[in-house]
Amino acid sequence: EIVLTQSPATLSVSPGERATLACRASQSVSRNLAWYQQRPGQAPRLLIYGSSRRATGIPARFSGSGSGTEFTLTISSLQSEDFALYYCQQYNNWPPAWTFGHGTKVEIK
């Protein structure tokens, strides 16, 4: 099983500042990595797929990068609605054995 480790577990950021979240894979997943946002009481929402492609309707302040085992999600200028949980997901296996990271909570500083 490919294990995804997200860091930090909690990130305290002021509105308007930049947030940088990391996701490390236990083995290479090429660029087959996605990021999701989850607000309290809601289902996850797809932000990024293919390491750096924004999903439909996702603001440009969200960007993803990385390949292999190291990935980053950057939120360039945090808005109030961005304080939430963020998860990465790898989908490099076939047949599928997709896994998620344990999440990073972005909270208001």
Added chain:
Amino acid sequence: QLQLLESGPGLVKPSETLSLTCTVSGGSISGSHYYWGWIRQSPEKGLEWIGSIYYSGTTYYNPSLKSRVTISVDTSKNQFSLKVDSVTAADTAVYYCASPGELDPNVFDFWGLGKMVTVSS
């Protein structure tokens, strides 16, 4: 726009079978070319992919759950279903059905609201 909605019992006794159904609207399961999935979320394990099914019935399961899980599809009702046998307290979670969209068949672009299932006597 696809919409998915989970339904089923919210309380299941230990050792019994958990059964949930996902009803799809705004699109056709049989008209799609990707896999429809079940994912669960608990405080202990976080998000966990359970398995996925193609409209033709081809299934893939999480190896850690494979021996207890069955996913099936009913294209006439535009639904797909999940069964988890011999449940324990560790199966207590919010269960989501989800599907890719047109972006990438391996990621989940559309999600149901989630169904909280508690395993308890």
